[in-house]
Amino acid sequence: MKYSIFQIIKQGIRNNKNWKPTWNDKKPKKKYDVIIIGGGGHGLATAYYLAKNHNIKNVAVLEKNWIGGGNSGRNTTIVRSNYFIEGNTALYEHSLKLWETLSIDLNYNVMFSQRGHLNLVFSPSHRDSLMRKYNIMRLNGIDAEYLNLSQVKKFVPHLNFSSDNRIPILGGFLQKRAGTARHDAVNWGFARAASNLGVDIVQNCEVIKFLREKGKIIGVETTQGKIMSKKIGLAVAGSTSVLAKAAGLGKLPIESHKLQAFVSEPIKPFLDTVVVYGYNHGHFYISQSDKGGMVFGGNLDGYNSYAQKGNLPTYTDVMSAAMAIMPSLGRIKVLRQWSGIMDMSMDGSPFICKTKIPGLYLNAGWCYGGFKAIPGSGWCFAYTIANDKPHKINKLLNLDRYEKGIHIDESGNGPFPKAH
Numbered sequence: 001m002k003y004s005i006f007q008i009i010k011q012g013i014r015n016n017k018n019w020k021p022t023w024n025d026k027k028p029k030k031k032y033d034v035i036i037i038g039g040g041g042h043g044l045a046t047a048y049y050l051a052k053n054h055n056i057k058n059v060a061v062l063e064k065n066w067i068g069g070g071n072s073g074r075n076t077t078i079v080r081s082n083y084f085i086e087g088n089t090a091l092y093e094h095s096l097k098l099w100e101t102l103s104i105d106l107n108y109n110v111m112f113s114q115r116g117h118l119n120l121v122f123s124p125s126h127r128d129s130l131m132r133k134y135n136i137m138r139l140n141g142i143d144a145e146y147l148n149l150s151q152v153k154k155f156v157p158h159l160n161f162s163s164d165n166r167i168p169i170l171g172g173f174l175q176k177r178a179g180t181a182r183h184d185a186v187n188w189g190f191a192r193a194a195s196n197l198g199v200d201i202v203q204n205c206e207v208i209k210f211l212r213e214k215g216k217i218i219g220v221e222t223t224q225g226k227i228m229s230k231k232i233g234l235a236v237a238g239s240t241s242v243l244a245k246a247a248g249l250g251k252l253p254i255e256s257h258k259l260q261a262f263v264s265e266p267i268k269p270f271l272d273t274v275v276v277y278g279y280n281h282g283h284f285y286i287s288q289s290d291k292g293g294m295v296f297g298g299n300l301d302g303y304n305s306y307a308q309k310g311n312l313p314t315y316t317d318v319m320s321a322a323m324a325i326m327p328s329l330g331r332i333k334v335l336r337q338w339s340g341i342m343d344m345s346m347d348g349s350p351f352i353c354k355t356k357i358p359g360l361y362l363n364a365g366w367c368y369g370g371f372k373a374i375p376g377s378g379w380c381f382a383y384t385i386a387n388d389k390p391h392k393i394n395k396l397l398n399l400d401r402y403e404k405g406i407h408i409d410e411s412g413n414g415p416f417p418k419a420h
């Protein structure tokens with residue numbers, strides 16, 4: 001069923017009783033050409049592009065809970081491509097380009113809004129290091145511009161511009177094509193489009209064990225029985241270490257950490273861009289959702305955990321960061337708070353690659369930034385699985401980089417998750 005204005009009128013005349021389910025929720029078959037484990041954005045996008053770009057349609061997405069119940073439905077929805085190291089630059093820009101036409105491509109409104117992303121600057125050295133990054137973006141053909149203090153004041157008047165502020169604002173770097181999207185819509189849109197092309201979306205199906213023959217992957221054992229396939233893609237974010245170990249990959253350079261997000265009561269239009277700061281004294285990002293809630297977040301909880309719940313120390317840290325740059329937020333109420341389990345890689349960059357086990361492919365290490373990567377990552381992962389080799393966009397995003405010492409250390413602060 002194609003969604004359109006005519007469909008709305010047609011269904012409206014019939015009392016809205018004939019709408020079809022958005023995707024087909026299936027019982028698994030015994031065998032598939034490809035199995036994707038994890039029904040988050042990355043898994044669903046991979047299945048969609050396998051069917052669409054590579055004509056591989058006998059595909060199942062196995063999700064232990066409900067689709068989009070992981071990080072892909074828990075994030076602060078910021079989409080940008082302001083990366084500067086080879087390996088990341090091409091991937092995130094490819095992804096941003098896919099975002100720009102995604103609603104049309106999926107025939108589903110993912111509510112992508114290119115409202116801009118402003119990275120605040122607090123000291124001359126901070127400005128220099130960001131200037132380097134944004135200049136490199138421009139050299140790579142990615143939009144980027146510097147706003148001086150008066151331009152920032154005009155662009156976001158609600159910030160704390162007082163010169164005796166603990167962190168006085170000096171200016172900011174803007175990526176205009178960046179913005180936000182609606183996270184649930186992205187998951188549902190990919191699930192629907194994949195399902196329309198013949199992919200089976202299987203919820204409540206947890207993968208417990210990997211089946212191997214002569215070293216090669218031949219299938220998985222799940223809570224809904226054995227399912228066979230010679231190609232299996234892992235896209236399980238915070239559960240990557242657990243499943244990689246079960247598959248026989250050993251210990252990966254990934255740690256699981258909690259990241260919390262917050263949303264306030266809805267207010268009138270207040271902020272029509274994304275504002276971010278990440279500096280030695282803290283980390284904070286904020287936007288306003290289409291419903292009016294202020295959506296914001298900050299640093300990771302440095303204590304490794306698989307618990308999807310927040311805690312007071314991180315909460316107070318984020319609130320104090322919020323108050324430092326936008327004191328007017330102190331007058332609104334925080335309505336909800338939640339947390340997701342981040343797959344933190346040790347250099348802050350992801351993996352979209354083959355593994356040492358034939359037939360097993362890895363998509364992980366997304367840290368804070370995997371929402372924006374969903375279309376690009378799915379596109380590249382589908383290519384890698386279909387061709388059994390990486391695309392040139394993701395060829396550096398492999399596990400070997402740790403063995404060879406060629407890390408893609410995007411934040412330049414060393415090999416620990418807190419730095420990213």
Ligand SMILES: Cc1cc2nc3c(=O)[nH]c(=O)nc-3n(C[C@H](O)[C@H](O)[C@H](O)COP(=O)(O)OP(=O)(O)OC[C@H]3O[C@@H](n4cnc5c(N)ncnc54)[C@H](O)[C@@H]3O)c2cc1C
Nearest residue numbers: 038040042064070071072075076078207237340370371372
């Ligand atoms: C609070 C927060 C804020 C964030 N903000 C942003 C942001 O503003 N911008 C941005 O770009 N990124 C952001 N991120 C990061 C982004 O959300 C993630 O990187 C991205 O959603 C990861 O997608 P995924 O599909 O890999 O993982 P997920 O969406 O977590 O999906 C993985 C799925 O695997 C399933 N699974 C696990 N184990 C099994 C198993 N054994 N069998 C079957 N299924 C299994 C899980 O149930 C889950 O549904 C944020 C994350 C959080 C938590």
